[in-house]
Every structure is written in structure tokens, then in C-alpha cells.
Amino acid sequence: MIREEVLLDFTSRFHADILDLEDKSNTRVYVTITPESIVRIGTYLFRNIGARFNIATATDLPPKIEILYHFIVEDINLLISLRVFLDREKPEIESLAKEIEAFNWIEREMSELLGITFTGHPDPRRLLLADNWPEGVCPLRQDYEEWDETVDRTRGI
Amino acid sequence: MGKTIIPIGPYHPLQEEPEFFTLTVEGETVVDIDVRIGYNHRGIEKLSEMKTFENSTFVVERICGICSTSHPYAYTRAVEDIFPMEVSMRSKYIRTIIAEGERLHSHLLWLGLAGHFLGYNTVYMWAWKLREEILDVMEILSGNRNNYAMFKPGGVRRDINAEDIPICLKKIDSIVPTLVMLKKAILDDPVLHARLKGVGILSYQEAIDFSALGPTSRASGVARDVRKDSPYGAYQEMEWDMIVTKNGDVFDKAVVRILEMFETIKILKHCLNNLPDGSIDAKIKDVPPGEGIGHIEAPRGETFHYVKSDGTNRPLRHKVRAPTFMNFPTYKATVEGQTISDATIILAAIDPCYCCTERIAVKDVKGRMLYNGQDLIKLSREKTEKIKQRMGGK
Amino acid sequence: MSLKLKALLKSPWVFHLSTGSCNNCDIETLDCLTPRFDIERFGMLLVGSIKHADVLLVSGSCNRMSVERMKELFEQVPKPCLVVAIGTCAGSRGIFKDSYNCPVPLDKIIPVDVYIPGCPPKPEAIIAGAVKLIEKIGGTL
Numbered sequence: 001m002i003r004e005e006v007l008l009d010f011t012s013r014f015h016a017d018i019l020d021l022e023d024k025s026n027t028r029v030y031v032t033i034t035p036e037s038i039v040r041i042g043t044y045l046f047r048n049i050g051a052r053f054n055i056a057t058a059t060d061l062p063p064k065i066e067i068l069y070h071f072i073v074e075d076i077n078l079l080i081s082l083r084v085f086l087d088r089e090k091p092e093i094e095s096l097a098k099e100i101e102a103f104n105w106i107e108r109e110m111s112e113l114l115g116i117t118f119t120g121h122p123d124p125r126r127l128l129l130a131d132n133w134p135e136g137v138c139p140l141r142q143d144y145e146e147w148d149e150t151v152d153r154t155r156g157i
Numbered sequence: 158m159g160k161t162i163i164p165i166g167p168y169h170p171l172q173e174e175p176e177f178f179t180l181t182v183e184g185e186t187v188v189d190i191d192v193r194i195g196y197n198h199r200g201i202e203k204l205s206e207m208k209t210f211e212n213s214t215f216v217v218e219r220i221c222g223i224c225s226t227s228h229p230y231a232y233t234r235a236v237e238d239i240f241p242m243e244v245s246m247r248s249k250y251i252r253t254i255i256a257e258g259e260r261l262h263s264h265l266l267w268l269g270l271a272g273h274f275l276g277y278n279t280v281y282m283w284a285w286k287l288r289e290e291i292l293d294v295m296e297i298l299s300g301n302r303n304n305y306a307m308f309k310p311g312g313v314r315r316d317i318n319a320e321d322i323p324i325c326l327k328k329i330d331s332i333v334p335t336l337v338m339l340k341k342a343i344l345d346d347p348v349l350h351a352r353l354k355g356v357g358i359l360s361y362q363e364a365i366d367f368s369a370l371g372p373t374s375r376a377s378g379v380a381r382d383v384r385k386d387s388p389y390g391a392y393q394e395m396e397w398d399m400i401v402t403k404n405g406d407v408f409d410k411a412v413v414r415i416l417e418m419f420e421t422i423k424i425l426k427h428c429l430n431n432l433p434d435g436s437i438d439a440k441i442k443d444v445p446p447g448e449g450i451g452h453i454e455a456p457r458g459e460t461f462h463y464v465k466s467d468g469t470n471r472p473l474r475h476k477v478r479a480p481t482f483m484n485f486p487t488y489k490a491t492v493e494g495q496t497i498s499d500a501t502i503i504l505a506a507i508d509p510c511y512c513c514t515e516r517i518a519v520k521d522v523k524g525r526m527l528y529n530g531q532d533l534i535k536l537s538r539e540k541t542e543k544i545k546q547r548m549g550g551k
Numbered sequence: 552m553s554l555k556l557k558a559l560l561k562s563p564w565v566f567h568l569s570t571g572s573c574n575n576c577d578i579e580t581l582d583c584l585t586p587r588f589d590i591e592r593f594g595m596l597l598v599g600s601i602k603h604a605d606v607l608l609v610s611g612s613c614n615r616m617s618v619e620r621m622k623e624l625f626e627q628v629p630k631p632c633l634v635v636a637i638g639t640c641a642g643s644r645g646i647f648k649d650s651y652n653c654p655v656p657l658d659k660i661i662p663v664d665v666y667i668p669g670c671p672p673k674p675e676a677i678i679a680g681a682v683k684l685i686e687k688i689g690g691t692l
Contacts, residue, residue, distance in 0.1 A: 025241055027387065028450065053368045057463045057476035070450065074386040079450060102368035105486060128198040130615040139203055139651045151654040155643055196616050197571045200650040207649060216646055222575030222671065266578070285585040303575045303671055
């Protein structure tokens with residue numbers, strides 16, 4: 001496969017869902033898509049093009065929350081990152097973990113650290129945070145505040 | 158027919174990290190596994206947002222002790238990808254030397270641990286003794302046995318002195334005969350063949366579905382290595398082979414790691430012998446707004462860092478993804494249907510670097526505890542003994 | 552100083568515990584067992600169960616989940632028991648001081664007798680720390 005062919009096939013197939021495409025460099029492409037199309041586009045990249053799923057990164061950018069799903073097409077050394085914007089008050093998106101096992105853990109992590117709901121996730125338990133961490137407090141949000149009164153932030157001297 | 162629950166962990170004396178797995182067994186066969194992580198979560202992504210770009214390099218170095226170079230390497234490449242920019246050739250060579258030195262001592266560490274789990278304590282001691290020679294080389298080159306602090310966005314922080322290179326080459330050459338002996342002893346041992354072949358198989362399709370990485374996936378036939386697919390550093394400057402095998406069992410994972418050590422020695426010697434002249438630092442002043450991705454091949458697979466900058470001197474968002482995060486879930490596929498005496502060696506075959514994965518902790522199960530972690534290692538060694546006796550002893 | 556404590560220091564049994572560390576300190580501690588440093592010639596033995604421990608080697612920056620387990624484990628250790636904090640993280644959490652998941656340093660949770668700083672401390676430093684501890688308490692090797 002050639003880079004231009006892959007991109008042409010991809011953009012023509014999903015032209016209705018693609019809001020923006022940033023061809024940053026030879027090896028980096030950032031595509032903004034609608035949240036509703038993530039499962040369709042994600043599974044197409046994973047199964048049909050044979051891209052490997054790297055990881056998903058979520059960022060709190062008030063008034064939105066942005067999620068980037070990074071895929072890599074290794075044969076042509078191309079990293080395609082799918083960008084979706086969600087509403088910060090009620091961030092919800094369909095889960096890819098029910099189709100593909102590789103998305104399972106990262107969706108659990110994003111949901112507890114940023115408060116995103118992945119509908120249809122087969123196992124929506126906590127992944128990283130302790131049991132005594134209060135529900136609904138998301139540490140990676142910009143407005144996170146220290147909730148624990150027993151902490152000690154001195155240097156111990 | 159009852160199902161029994163066996164919790165393993167959390168303070169396993171040999172695997173130094175706290176881990177917690179709950180295995181559900183019927184008789185001797187594992188039918189289900191549950192893992193829980195979080196024992197090592199230190200909130201590094203949030204810490205990065207409080208520190209400058211250059212200081213974040215030191216934080217990420219301490220994500221994991223054994224892959225302490227892979228994280229700064231991926232992070233500095235991510236920051237350089239924001240511009241995007243390339244560093245000087247001398248910097249690339251020095252970065253490659255440090256990264257490969259780490260791969261070598263990481264694989265030797267794994268070899269020692271695997272030997273210990275199987276009851277080959279001599280392998281454990283020999284592998285860690287060889288590892289000391291490599292740690293000496295790293296100390297000569299960088300000043301420390303671990304946590305080298307050599308990386309910075311734009312290049313490297315310290316140079317390599319030409320007068321140090323001959324002794325480093327001598328030390329690397331000195332471990333090769335013992336390494337060859339260990340390789341023969343392990344790969345040609347019929348007891349190990351009987352013990353490890355067919356154990357904990359991860360199929361090709363499973364490796365793809367889980368997006369497994371590194372030796373864990375190369376042992377299943379997935380021919381992927383970031384050093385070949387998305388070249389960086391000095392890896393294109395010399396001939397070396399990617400090691401791929403087909404069966405996906407624990408034996409193949411050992412083969413991949415052992416043979417990779419020889420390729421690493423090739424790369425190291427080429428780099429030390431052909432270090433080009435030039436500057437080592439591009440002196441980055443301000444990071445422009447934008448985003449960047451850096452990914453490199455750590456000893457355990459691909460390490461991936463994503464950095465978003467808003468033009469200030471601190472990252473707006475820094476995402477860290479270590480290889481074990483993707484490899485760990487494969488434990489569910491490889492251990493189901495296996496016996497409990499194989500549980501520890503199958504886990505060790507993924508070479509889990511828990512620190513990278515923010516650790517998995519095991520759920521507290523209210524059930525009868527049959528075996529603890531020590532008992533499971535004992536079971537593993539007993540199985541090896543039985544096979545030895547059956548084959549006439551050695 | 553109790554006779555029992557003096558006696559056990561002749562050949563201390565060591566249990567190693569990590570409370571959320573990058574694992575470097577843990578590996579350097581295990582390195583002490585390998586032929587180059589060989590801590591066993593001092594009679595120090597790494598044991599597998601906390602109930603046999605005379606000395607607790609603790610590393611790590613005390614993250615929330617580990618703190619709960621550590622308190623439980625410290626109850627189980629037969630006293631007297633000496634606690635050695637290995638590494639900067641165990642001393643004061645080091646660079647993780649401001650992390651949301653590392654609330655308090657180790658010495659606010661359990662009493663610490665010896666601090667061995669370093670990131671990670673070299674095996675020579677760990678052995679020197681252990682020897683200093685034993686000499687200070689009044690034992691001999």
C-alpha cells in the first residue's frame with residue numbers, strides 16, 4: 001500500500017463523518033471526526049486497513065473534552081490519529097471495547113481519570129484508582145482540587 | 158465439582174512489584190483470571206503538567222526502573238515532534254547506545270527471573286552477574302547504573318568520552334562467551350523444551366486483537382518492531398535482524414529475548430566504534446503550541462508518548478503508555494486452560510514491567526486460600542523436577 | 552536495648568516490600584544477593600514471609616492503594632522489627648511529593664529507623680546502610 005492510496009480510500013469512504021484533516025507530516029495525520037462514527041471508523045482502520053491500535057489520549061480542554069485515538073499503519077509508517085470532541089458536562093461516546101479487546105483497559109482508564117462514559121463497555125470497573133477514592137472526582141480535569149485533608153505536601157524536613 | 162479461588166499477591170517475594178491476581182481453578186486447571194492494577198499509580202501524567210518540559214524528562218525516567226531510558230527517549234521525541242525537528246547524528250548515536258545497553262541488561266534480568274521461577278538458580282545468578290558488567294558499562298558512559306539522565310529535548314545532556322570507549326567494548330566482549338554458553342544451555346536443554354514448549358500460547362490472531370507488543374507479539378509471528386517500522390536513532394546505520402518466531406509459547410518468548418541480546422550487542426559495538434562527530438544539543442528554547450507523538454521500541458515493546466503544548470513552558474497534556482499496558486491483558490488469553498504450576502512462568506514470559514502499567518492489583522477475594530505466591534513458585538519448580546526425572550535426570 | 556534485638560542482629564532476616572515504586576530500588580536490593588555483592592555472607596537472608604522478618608526493607612512512594620496493605624502488613628510483623636526506607640521515594644516521596652495519589656510520606660505511616668537516600672541507592676550504599684544500622688543498634692557482624 002502507498003500512503004496516498006490509503007488516505008484517499010479512507011477519506012472518500014467516510015467523507016460524511018470527517019470534519020477536518022491535518023496532514024502534519026509524512027508520518028503524522030490527524031483526522032477530526034464526529035463522535036457517532038468512532039466505532040465504524042475505528043473498526044475499519046483496525047480490521048480492514050490492518051492498523052494497530054496504539055492508545056487513546058483524552059484531554060480536558062474546557063468547554064470540551066477531546067479524545068484522540070492513535071492508530072499506526074506499520075507497513076507505510078503512518079500514524080493516523082482520530083480526534084473527537086465531546087461535551088464537557090456530559091461526555092459520552094460509544095465503546096470500542098465491545099468489538100476489539102485492545103480498547104478495554106484504556107477506556108476504563110479514561111473513564112475514571114476524566115469522567116467519560118463509554119456506553120456498552122463490557123467491564124466498566126475502576127482500573128487505577130484506589131477503592132477509597134471518591135466517585136466522580138476526576139484527577140486529570142483542569143478543575144481538580146485536593147479533596148483529601150490528611151495529605152502532607154511538605155518535603156518532610 | 159467446585160471452583161476454587163487462588164489469590165496470588167500482593168507482595169510476591171521474587172517479582173518485586175506488588176501485584177494481585179485472582180485465579181479461579183477447577184482441580185489443577187485455571188478457568189478464569191482477574192487482575193487489578195493501581196498499586197503503582199503515582200499520577201505522573203498530572204505531575205508532568207506541573208513541571209517544565211525539560212524537568213518532565215526526569216519524572217518520566219522514574220516511571221519504570223528497568224526501562225528507564227525508553228520513557229525519556231519517547232518523551233523527548235514527542236516534544237521534538239511538535240516542531241517537528243531532528244537531532245544531530247551524534248545525539249542519535251549516543252541515544253541508541255544508551256537504549257541498547259538498557260535492552261541488554263533488561264533481557265538479562267528477565268533471563269535470571271525466569272531461571273529462578275523454573276528452579277534453575279544457576280541461570281539466575283549467572284544472568285545477574287553478567288548484567289553487572291553491562292551496568293558497569295552504563296556507569297562509565299553515563300555516571301549511573303540506572304536512571305541515566307542522558308536525555309533532553311533537542312539532544313543529550315552529556316557527551317561520551319572517546320577514552321571510555323575501549324574499556325566499554327572490552328566489557329561487552331567479555332560477556333559474549335558466557336552468553337553463548339547460556340544460550341546453548343537454555344535453548345538446547347530437553348528438560349526446558351518439555352517444560353516450556355506449548356505452554357501459555359498466544360496465537361497470532363490474539364496478538365493482533367490485543368495489540369500486543371515487543372517480544373510477546375514477535376514470539377507469535379507478528380513481525381513488528383518500531384526500530385524497523387518507524388526508524389529512529391541510529392538503527393538504520395547497520396545490519397541487524399528482527400527476531401520473530403511462530404509458536405507463541407513461553408519457549409519462543411525466551412528464544413526471542415535471548416537472540417535479541419546478540420543483535421543488541423551487534424548494534425552497540427557498531428555505534429561505539431563509529432560514533433560521528435558533531436554537537437550533542439540543539440538547544441531548544443521555546444516549545445511552540447501544537448502536539449507531538451514519540452514512540453520507540455523499549456525492551457518490552459513499544460513505548461508511546463503524546464505531548465500537547467499550548468506555547469507556555471509546561472506541557473498541557475502528557476500521555477504515557479508503556480508496552481506492558483497492552484501486553485498485560487494477554488495474560489487472560491494465555492493462562493486460561495493451563496495448570497497452576499505454569500501460572501508464574503506464563504506471567505513472567507510477558508516480562509511485565511508493572512511500574513510502567515501503573516500496576517495491576519488483585520481483587521480481594523473472600524475464599525479459601527490454597528496457595529500463595531511462594532507456593533506457586535514451588536509448584537513451578539516441582540514440575541521442572543518431575544520432567545527432569547522422567548527424562549533421566551541431568 | 553533488648554537482648555532479643557541484639558541477638559537477631561547477628562543474622563537478620565530481611566523482608567522486602569514495595570509501596571508503589573519504579574522498581575529500581577527493588578532491583579538494586581535484589582542485586583545485593585547476586586555474586587558481586589553477596590549480602591548473604593553477612594548472614595542477611597531474604598525471606599518470603601513477613602512473619603519471619605527481622606528487618607523490613609521498604610521502597611516506594613506510598614501510593615494510596617499500597618498504604619492500606621502496608622498498614623495491615625506492619626501489624627503482622629513480629630516486633631521488634633527494624634524498618635529501613637530505601638530510596639528517596641521511601642524517604643520523602645521525592646519528585647512524587649505533589650502527586651494526587653501519594654498523600655503522605657512513609658514515616659508518617661510506620662516508624663522508620665534508617666533512611667538510605669539515592670535514586671536508586673547503589674548496592675554498596677544499601678549494604679553500608681544496613682551495616683551502619685547494625686553497628687548503631689549495638690550488634691556486631
